[in-house]
Amino acid sequence: MHPLSRIRNFSIVAHIDHGKSTLADRLIELTGAVESRRMVAQVLDTMDIERERGITIKAQTARLPFVAADGETYTLNLIDTPGHVDFSYEVSRALAACEGVLLVVDAVQGLEAQTLAHFYAAMEAGLVVIPVINKIDLPHADLPRVQADLEQLGFLAEEVLAVSAKDGRGVRELLQALVDRVPPPQGDPQAPLRALVFDSHYDPYRGVIAHLRLVDGSVRVGQTIRLMAKGGEYSCDQLGVFTPLAVPVERLEMGEVGFLSAGIRSVAEVPVGDTVTLAERPAAVPLAGYRPAVPMVFAGLYPAEPAQYDVLKDALEKLRLNDAALSFEPETSTALGFGFRAGFLGLLHLEVVQERLEREYGVDLVTTAPHVVYQVQLTDGQELSIDNPSHFPRPETIREVREPMVEATVFAPSEAVGAVMELAQERRGSFVTLEYPTPGRAKLVYRLPLGEIMYDFFDQLKSRSRGYASLDYRLADVAVSDMVKVDVLLNGEAVDALSFVCHRSEAERRGRGLCQELRRLIPRQLFEVPIQAAAASRILARETIPAMRKDVLAKCYGGDISRKRKLLEKQREGKRRMRRVGRVEVPQEAFMAILKAERS
Amino acid sequence: MATVGMGVYVHWPYCPSKCAYCDFNAYLLPRREDAFSSYTAALVAEIRQAQRDGELTSPLTTAAFGGGTPTLFPAGDLLRVLAELRGVGLQAGAEVTVEANPGDLSATALRDLAQAGVSRLSIGAQTFSDRLLGAIGRLHTAEDVVQAVQAAKAAGLARLNLDLMYGLPEQTEADVEEALNRSIALDVGHISAYALELEPATVFGRRARQGKLALPSEAAVVAMGDRIEARLTEAGYRRYEFSNYARPGQESQHNQAVWQRGRYRGFGAGAHSFLGERRFWNLASPELYARRLAEGQSVVAGEEDVSELAMGEWVYLSLRTLVIDRERFRQDFGRAWSDVFPAATAWALDEGWLLEAGPCLLVPPGRRWLLNQVAAPFLEEGRRRPGTLTPSAETG
Ligand SMILES: Nc1nc2c(ncn2[C@@H]2O[C@H](COP(=O)(O)OP(=O)(O)O)[C@@H](O)[C@H]2O)c(=O)[nH]1
Ligand code: SF4
Ligand SMILES: [Mg+2]
Numbered sequence: 001m002h003p004l005s006r007i008r009n010f011s012i013v014a015h016i017d018h019g020k021s022t023l024a025d026r027l028i029e030l031t032g033a034v035e036s037r038r039m040v041a042q043v044l045d046t047m048d049i050e051r052e053r054g055i056t057i058k059a060q061t062a063r064l065p066f067v068a069a070d071g072e073t074y075t076l077n078l079i080d081t082p083g084h085v086d087f088s089y090e091v092s093r094a095l096a097a098c099e100g101v102l103l104v105v106d107a108v109q110g111l112e113a114q115t116l117a118h119f120y121a122a123m124e125a126g127l128v129v130i131p132v133i134n135k136i137d138l139p140h141a142d143l144p145r146v147q148a149d150l151e152q153l154g155f156l157a158e159e160v161l162a163v164s165a166k167d168g169r170g171v172r173e174l175l176q177a178l179v180d181r182v183p184p185p186q187g188d189p190q191a192p193l194r195a196l197v198f199d200s201h202y203d204p205y206r207g208v209i210a211h212l213r214l215v216d217g218s219v220r221v222g223q224t225i226r227l228m229a230k231g232g233e234y235s236c237d238q239l240g241v242f243t244p245l246a247v248p249v250e251r252l253e254m255g256e257v258g259f260l261s262a263g264i265r266s267v268a269e270v271p272v273g274d275t276v277t278l279a280e281r282p283a284a285v286p287l288a289g290y291r292p293a294v295p296m297v298f299a300g301l302y303p304a305e306p307a308q309y310d311v312l313k314d315a316l317e318k319l320r321l322n323d324a325a326l327s328f329e330p331e332t333s334t335a336l337g338f339g340f341r342a343g344f345l346g347l348l349h350l351e352v353v354q355e356r357l358e359r360e361y362g363v364d365l366v367t368t369a370p371h372v373v374y375q376v377q378l379t380d381g382q383e384l385s386i387d388n389p390s391h392f393p394r395p396e397t398i399r400e401v402r403e404p405m406v407e408a409t410v411f412a413p414s415e416a417v418g419a420v421m422e423l424a425q426e427r428r429g430s431f432v433t434l435e436y437p438t439p440g441r442a443k444l445v446y447r448l449p450l451g452e453i454m455y456d457f458f459d460q461l462k463s464r465s466r467g468y469a470s471l472d473y474r475l476a477d478v479a480v481s482d483m484v485k486v487d488v489l490l491n492g493e494a495v496d497a498l499s500f501v502c503h504r505s506e507a508e509r510r511g512r513g514l515c516q517e518l519r520r521l522i523p524r525q526l527f528e529v530p531i532q533a534a535a536a537s538r539i540l541a542r543e544t545i546p547a548m549r550k551d552v553l554a555k556c557y558g559g560d561i562s563r564k565r566k567l568l569e570k571q572r573e574g575k576r577r578m579r580r581v582g583r584v585e586v587p588q589e590a591f592m593a594i595l596k597a598e599r600s
Numbered sequence: 601m602a603t604v605g606m607g608v609y610v611h612w613p614y615c616p617s618k619c620a621y622c623d624f625n626a627y628l629l630p631r632r633e634d635a636f637s638s639y640t641a642a643l644v645a646e647i648r649q650a651q652r653d654g655e656l657t658s659p660l661t662t663a664a665f666g667g668g669t670p671t672l673f674p675a676g677d678l679l680r681v682l683a684e685l686r687g688v689g690l691q692a693g694a695e696v697t698v699e700a701n702p703g704d705l706s707a708t709a710l711r712d713l714a715q716a717g718v719s720r721l722s723i724g725a726q727t728f729s730d731r732l733l734g735a736i737g738r739l740h741t742a743e744d745v746v747q748a749v750q751a752a753k754a755a756g757l758a759r760l761n762l763d764l765m766y767g768l769p770e771q772t773e774a775d776v777e778e779a780l781n782r783s784i785a786l787d788v789g790h791i792s793a794y795a796l797e798l799e800p801a802t803v804f805g806r807r808a809r810q811g812k813l814a815l816p817s818e819a820a821v822v823a824m825g826d827r828i829e830a831r832l833t834e835a836g837y838r839r840y841e842f843s844n845y846a847r848p849g850q851e852s853q854h855n856q857a858v859w860q861r862g863r864y865r866g867f868g869a870g871a872h873s874f875l876g877e878r879r880f881w882n883l884a885s886p887e888l889y890a891r892r893l894a895e896g897q898s899v900v901a902g903e904e905d906v907s908e909l910a911m912g913e914w915v916y917l918s919l920r921t922l923v924i925d926r927e928r929f930r931q932d933f934g935r936a937w938s939d940v941f942p943a944a945t946a947w948a949l950d951e952g953w954l955l956e957a958g959p960c961l962l963v964p965p966g967r968r969w970l971l972n973q974v975a976a977p978f979l980e981e982g983r984r985r986p987g988t989l990t991p992s993a994e995t996g
Contacts, residue, residue: 561917
């Protein structure tokens with residue numbers, strides 16, 4: 001059907017906002033894969049949240065027919081990649097499905113941390129990299145500088161393409177470059193099937209749709225497939241390609257990109273990175289690089305109304321069908337009642353899940369402050385994995401605590417290096433390297449605790465470098481650290497959902513910050529409420545919410561009964577949404593207060 | 601209803617300047633010559649419209665002219681509206697109150713009003729400190745208040761009210777004490793004392809947001825309010841509503857009717873009406889209001905069906921008088937109090953929010969500053985339609 005020599009599989013990689021999605025739109029439009037009247041801006045970003053936030057969360061694919069200079073029609077398979085560090089494993093799998101990448105660089109911003117991270121990842125994967133300067137239509141586009149920066153990375157001047165994804169300039173040349181420079185897929189069409197799962201999504205009617213790149217062999221509708229990571233076997237009931245709309249086909253061959261459905265019930269059964277083979281003639285060795293999704297960040301998810309517990313449970317289960325990286329287990333909090341401890345790839349992942357639960361499933365959520373997992377060794381030799389601060393053991397029983405560390409790469413203008421180093425130092429970072437890959441731009445590598453960079457590190461980085469620094473990080477290892485649990489006492493009672501773990505040297509400052517934030521957030525009660533932060537039964541900080549003395553309307557003015565009465569009812573409604581902890585009414589935001597306290 | 605009659609309210613939306621705390625529907629007087637006359641014509645038209653639409657069925661037992669500043673209008677305009685109200689049933693002996701600002705009351709105007717049957721004058725004194733009067737944007741002095749009271753008495757207006765405010769920026773206890781002493785010395789039958797409320801869309805609201813308003817602490821405001829109650833009680837006034845004090849027989853019948861959830865029809869820009877099941881309010885803009893009426897159109901801007909809220913609202917309003925008469929409730933709704941508010945009542949009695957005294961429930965002195973806290977559970981429990989939900993134990 002498609003001679004192998006006329007297939008090109010490629011991805012677009014870019015630092016966030018450099019124009020990846022816009023360029024994908026132009027490619028799709030120009031090749032006529034989607035009629036232009038059906039073009040919605042950023043066709044590939046399908047989730048509402050993706051469009052609103054402008055972040056690609058799920059990878060998508062599109063098959064683009066392109067008539068090249070030689071008059072032949074080529075099939076260009078575009079594999080979109082997620083655009084956020086939380087999803088870097090997904091990016092690496094998408095890259096493994098390609099032979100080439102378009103490395104898109106903003107003509108104004110130049111190279112950024114993720115540009116480099118993507119570049120090195122593509123090089124490691126042995127892909128052909130085509131450097132593309134985008135947004136050349138912008139008045140401040142600085143082509144010579146970006147060109148020079150790219151040459152520093154080892155590209156030849158004549159290799160660099162210049163385009164405007166917005167007005168389409170240079171895009172045809174770019175398509176031709178894909179044909180000319182990216183090699184056709186190499187593999188063995190006769191060998192047993194080996195197909196890489198680089199993404200999957202859940203369809204309520206067909207079950208899981210796995211997105212595949214066939215590396216060896218071929219597959220036909222009706223054959224029994226085997227998933228090599230978990231060993232499950234299924235009958236293949238549909239195959240197809242994305243144009244980017246799903247179009248069924250009878251078979252997929254070596255080198256092609258497409259999708260498969262086989263009555264698989266949850267994406268966890270077909271994890272990204274898994275290898276699909278045939279049951280009757282299985283491959284001996286799966287493709288390299290499979291790694292189960294490891295949640296790095298944990299938070300408690302509770303229904304705002306206890307009666308909504310089942311709705312939340314149901315919604316989480318449905319989300320998990322489509323999100324193999326999401327994990328959750330029931331837990332109980334004395335303050336919040338029945339809920340779940342859920343694990344996420346990172347903070348963005350958490351936010352996306354939160355938003356989807358609220359928006360798509362109508363669940364009103366209380367989320368506790370996100371936390372990393374600590375490995376705790378007790379004096380009796382027991383090893384614990386602590387994903388909930390309130391379960392952190394008593395200090396006298398602890399021999400040693402290990403916390404997850406990341407290797408963070410910061411790319412910043414050279415004049416911001418001092419500020420970045422200061423920030424990294426404040427966050428208990430240890431210096432690894434400092435390089436100047438291009439003049440005026442520094443690449444700083446630090447080893448940092450994940451728990452320290454989770455919340456506001458990126459915001460801080462931006463503000464201290466006046467917006468110019470960028471960040472990329474990957475989980476590195478664990479380090480022994482002197483961590484303590486800080487408890488918060490409201491009106492003398494410890495509130496489990498407010499406990500947090502931090503480095504001993506930080507306990508007092510953070511405890512104080514949290515108490516202050518809570519004083520701001522918790523409305524006055526009819527009695528005075530002391531707020532205390534304590535570690536190892538020592539009080540670190542104390543604030544007091546004075547008792548409410550006065551809550552009365554002075555006047556029903558001019559017979560306007562409705563306005564003030566409604567206000568009162570609204571207050572009442574707000575109160576109903578609060579959680580009662582002991583005698584104290586606590587608003588839901590209070591459980592996330594540690595984040596705000598950190599930021600101030 | 602205990603009172604079978606109905607009240608009318610007439611709103612006069614202009615003021616000579618805007619006070620710093622005021623978010624009433626009041627506007628600076630427009631330059632247009634005919635602003636008064638066209639507005640007054642509109643009032644007359646609205647009264648006729650209400651009459652035609654059968655909204656004024658019962659005898660009109662009280663009338664209140666508020667604002668804004670009613671006395672900024674030529675006395676003839678007020679009299680014309682009053683005459684119109686007489687024509688649609690305002691009774692001969694009815695209580696007719698006019699709000700006035702000290703400083704804009706001429707002896708003749710006062711006499712004309714008294715002759716036309718205005719029986720009460722409510723004077724916006726606010727405070728007797730000229731320093732504070734200036735700071736809150738009032739144009740008059742303490743001396744003007746004294747003269748206004750004397751002029752009113754001379755004109756034969758025997759029932760007088762002074763409006764006072766406390767909790768003003770930089771107001772001291774001594775300021776409050778002085779206002780009390782001088783008000784009592786003026787021998788008026790009625791004194792209203794309102795705590796300042798910060799409204800967002802006012803000069804004070806804005807300054808407060810900028811952190812530029814030196815307000816007395818909540819404890820200080822409470823102390824002022826308690827002092828006012830003690831001093832006025834000692835001087836023979838009875839606190840018959842949270843912010844209102846009167847000598848025996850001097851209570852405002854119009855306001856009492858409002859707190860008893862009596863019906864009233866409000867005329868004028870932004871005026872509110874309550875006709876039993878339905879509350880509605882007029883367009884706020886005086887010019888738009890006048891224009892619509894000139895074209896014979898309706899000026900209703902919004903409405904709320906409060907039939908479902910009736911019982912809760914009844915309690916909410918009653919609480920302002922610090923006494924709930926359960927017997928009156930039974931007469932008004934034909935239902936036993938204990939059937940409608942079992943949970944809220946149990947909670948309120950248990951926690952000391954209310955005390956039982958025969959058929960009545962009283963708000964004890966220690967809880968008066970938290971009336972909203974008492975009201976909320978009753979509003980909620982009263983909202984439930986009979987038989988739809990069993991009220992759950994209230995946990996305030
Ligand atoms: N002027 C101009 N703006 C562009 C161009 N390409 C993308 N943009 C804008 O840059 C922003 C980020 O683009 P997007 O495609 O979402 O970036 P992504 O985060 O890499 O997917 C959007 O506001 C685009 O409209 C371009 O060629 N010229
Ligand atoms: S006089 Fe009364 S209505 Fe007019 S601005 Fe002052 S407070 Fe407001
Ligand atoms: Mg995007």
